[in-house]
Amino acid sequence: MPGPNHTPAVLLLYFAQIINSGLALGSVYGLMAIGFALIYNSSRLINFAQGELLLLGGLGLFSLTQAMELNPFLALAAASIWGFLLGHFLYATTLGLAMSQSPLRQLMLTVAASLVWQGLAILVWGKKPLLLAQLLPMPEVRLGSLYFGRDTVTAMVLALASGAALSFFLRHTRRGRAIRAVSMNPLAARLQGINPKASHALAFALAGVLACMAGMAVGPQTMLRYDMGLGLGLKGFVAATIGGYSSLSRVFLGGLGLGLLEAALVLLVSAELKEALSFSLLIGLMLLMPMTSHEERA
Amino acid sequence: MPAQPQAIKRAASLGLKHCALLVLTLAVLGPFVPDYELLGLNQHLLLALNVLALNFCLGLGGQASLAQGAFCGLGAYFSVLAHQAWPEASPLILACVALSAWGIGFGLSYPMEKLGEGFLAMATLGLSLIFTNLAVSLSSITGGPDGMLVTTPLSILGLNLRGDIAHYYVFLALLAGGLYLFLALRHSRLGRALLACKSDPMAAAACGIRRPAVRSLSFGLGAALSALAGAVYAPYGGFISPGEFDLELSLKTLLYLVIGGPGNPVRPILAVLGLESLLSHAHFLGDTRTLFHGLLLGAALLAPVAWKRLRKK
Numbered sequence: 001m002p003g004p005n006h007t008p009a010v011l012l013l014y015f016a017q018i019i020n021s022g023l024a025l026g027s028v029y030g031l032m033a034i035g036f037a038l039i040y041n042s043s044r045l046i047n048f049a050q051g052e053l054l055l056l057g058g059l060g061l062f063s064l065t066q067a068m069e070l071n072p073f074l075a076l077a078a079a080s081i082w083g084f085l086l087g088h089f090l091y092a093t094t095l096g097l098a099m100s101q102s103p104l105r106q107l108m109l110t111v112a113a114s115l116v117w118q119g120l121a122i123l124v125w126g127k128k129p130l131l132l133a134q135l136l137p138m139p140e141v142r143l144g145s146l147y148f149g150r151d152t153v154t155a156m157v158l159a160l161a162s163g164a165a166l167s168f169f170l171r172h173t174r175r176g177r178a179i180r181a182v183s184m185n186p187l188a189a190r191l192q193g194i195n196p197k198a199s200h201a202l203a204f205a206l207a208g209v210l211a212c213m214a215g216m217a218v219g220p221q222t223m224l225r226y227d228m229g230l231g232l233g234l235k236g237f238v239a240a241t242i243g244g245y246s247s248l249s250r251v252f253l254g255g256l257g258l259g260l261l262e263a264a265l266v267l268l269v270s271a272e273l274k275e276a277l278s279f280s281l282l283i284g285l286m287l288l289m290p291m292t293s294h295e296e297r298a
Numbered sequence: 299m300p301a302q303p304q305a306i307k308r309a310a311s312l313g314l315k316h317c318a319l320l321v322l323t324l325a326v327l328g329p330f331v332p333d334y335e336l337l338g339l340n341q342h343l344l345l346a347l348n349v350l351a352l353n354f355c356l357g358l359g360g361q362a363s364l365a366q367g368a369f370c371g372l373g374a375y376f377s378v379l380a381h382q383a384w385p386e387a388s389p390l391i392l393a394c395v396a397l398s399a400w401g402i403g404f405g406l407s408y409p410m411e412k413l414g415e416g417f418l419a420m421a422t423l424g425l426s427l428i429f430t431n432l433a434v435s436l437s438s439i440t441g442g443p444d445g446m447l448v449t450t451p452l453s454i455l456g457l458n459l460r461g462d463i464a465h466y467y468v469f470l471a472l473l474a475g476g477l478y479l480f481l482a483l484r485h486s487r488l489g490r491a492l493l494a495c496k497s498d499p500m501a502a503a504a505c506g507i508r509r510p511a512v513r514s515l516s517f518g519l520g521a522a523l524s525a526l527a528g529a530v531y532a533p534y535g536g537f538i539s540p541g542e543f544d545l546e547l548s549l550k551t552l553l554y555l556v557i558g559g560p561g562n563p564v565r566p567i568l569a570v571l572g573l574e575s576l577l578s579h580a581h582f583l584g585d586t587r588t589l590f591h592g593l594l595l596g597a598a599l600l601a602p603v604a605w606k607r608l609r610k611k
Contacts, residue, residue: 107362
C-alpha cells in the first residue's frame with residue numbers, strides 16, 4: 001500500500017500495475033457481462049450458469065490443446081463453435097424446456113444446470129487447477145509509463161473484437177435484428193413473424209461464444225478450476241448491473257470498470273477482501289439502482 | 299361466503315395435525331436412535347431448519363434466497379463470539395442473533411423487491427460469497443479457513459446444553475416453533491397477502507397490498523430462523539469453519555425445498571430427513587455428488603412440467 005513517503009515514480013508504478021491487471025480481468029468481466037445482458041434482454045432471464053459456460057468453454061479448449069496443436073485461427077474457430085454448441089445446449093436444457101414457467105422456476109433451472117455442469121467439470125477434468133496455454137499470443141505493449149502484458153493485450157483484443165463482431169451481427173444481420181426486436185417487444189416481434197424461441201436460443205448460443213472467448217482470455221491468467229464459474233459469473237452480473245444492461249458498450253465498460261476497481265482494491269486495500277468488496281458493490285448498486293421490476297417492464 | 303373461511307380453517311387444522319405428527323414422531327424416536335446416528339440426524343435437522351427458513355421466503359413470499367447458509371453461518375459466528383464475552387447470556391445472545399438476521403434480511407429484501415426475484419437471488423448469492431470471503435479473510439476473529447474451536451456451551455435457564463440428545467431436542471423445539479409460526483403466518487391475513495404476492499404480484503399490489511413490506515417481513519423471518527439454527531449448531535460440534543456454511547448449504551437448502559414443494563411445511567422436511575439419510579450412506583457418489591444434486595434439482599423442477607404434458611396427451 002503506498003504510504004506518505006512514496007515518490008511520484010512509485011505511485012506511477014502502482015497506477016501502471018492497476019491499469020495492467022485491471023484491464024486483463026476487466027476484459028473478461030466485460031465479455032461475461034455482455035453475455036448476461038444479451039440473455040437478460042432477450043428473455044428476461046438471469047442466467048445463473050453463465051460462469052459455467054466460461055468454465056466448460058475453457059476446459060474444452062484445454063482438452064483440445066492437449067490433443068492437438070492449435071494455431072490462433074483454429075483456436076478462435078474452435079472456441080466459437082464449442083461456445084455456440086454449449087450455449088445452445090444450455091438453452092435446450094433450461095429455458096427451452098420451461099418457456100411457460102414462472103421466471104423464478106426458470107432461474108432455478110439455470111441453478112440446476114450450473115450444478116450439473118460443475119459436477120461434469122469435476123468428473124471429466126478433476127479438481128486441480130489447469131493452465132490453459134496462451135492460444136492467441138500477442139506482444140507486450142509499452143505506452144510511456146504504462147505497461148500492458150501479453151495476457152492483458154490478448155484479453156483486450158479478444159474482448160474488443162468479440163464485442164465489435166457481436167455489435168455488427170446485432171445491427172446488420174436479419175437474425176441479429178430479430179434478437180433486438182424480441183428484446184424490445186416480444187409480442188410485436190412475434191406479430192412481425194419472428195420466432196422468439198429461435199431468438200432466445202441464438203442469444204444463449206452467442207453468450208456461449210462470448211463465454212468461451214472469456215475462458216480463452218482468463219485461462220492463461222488465473223488457470224481453470226471447477227469452482228471458478230460461480231464467482232466469475234457473478235462478476236459478469238455485477239458488471240452488467242453497473243453498465244445498466246441497455247447498451248453493449250456501456251455493459252463492457254462496466255466490466256472494465258469493475259476490473260480496474262478490483263485491481264485498485266487488491267493493491268491499495270487488501271487482496272483477501274477483494275471479493276467481499278466487489279460483491280458489496282453489487283448489493284449497494286442494486287439497492288440504489290432506479291430500475292423497475294421484471295413484471296412492470298414486460 | 300361462509301364456505302371459504304371454513305375451508306381455510308380446515309386446511310389450517312390439517313396442516314397443524316401433519317406438523318404435530320411429524321414433530322411428535324421425531325420426539326418419540328429420539329431416545330431410540332443410536333448415538334452415532336444422532337450426530338448425523340442433528341445435522342439433517344440443521345438442514346431441515348434451513349429448508350423451513352427458506353420456505354418462509356420462497357414458499358410464502360415467492361422470493362428465492364441463496365443466502366440461507368450465510369445467515370446460518372452469521373448466526374453461528376455471532377453467537378460464538380458473543381458467548382466468548384458473555385458465557386451466561388445465551389437467551390439474550392440468541393434474541394440478538396435472530397433480531398440482527400431479521401434486520402439484515404428485511405433490509406436486503408425491502409429495496410430489492412421492486413427489481414424482481416432474479417435480482418434478489420443474485421444479491422443473496424453475493425451475500426453468501428461475501429460471508430465466506432469475510433469468514434476466511436478475517437482470520438484474527440474467525441480463525442480463517444481452518445475455523446475456530448467452540449468451548450462455551452449454550453446456557454438456557456441455568457442449564458448448560460451438552461450432548462447429542464439435548465441438542466436433538468433443542469433442534470426439534472426450534473423446528474416445532476418454526477413450523478407453528480409458518481402455519482400461523484400462512485393462515486393469517488398477512489400470509490394470504492404473501493401468497494397473493496407470490497401468485498400475482500401486480501394484482502396483489504392493485505389490491506392494496508404493500509408488497510415490499512409484506513415480503514420483506516417473511517424474508518426476514520427466514521433469515522432469523524436460519525441464524526438461530528446456526529447459533530444452536532455452533533457449540534454442538536465444538537468447532538465451526540466457513541466451509542460448513544458456504545454456498546453448498548444454501549444450494550442444498552433450495553434443492554430440498556424444491557423437491558418437497560415450496561409452501562408445504564412437512565414434505566420438504568421429510569425430503570431432507572429421508573434423502574439425506576440415504577445419501578449420507580451413499581459413499582459411492584464421491585465426486586459425482588455435485589452432479590447428482592444438480593440432476594435431482596433439475597428433475598424436481600421439470601417433473602411438474604412433464605406431468606402436465608403427459609396429462610394433456
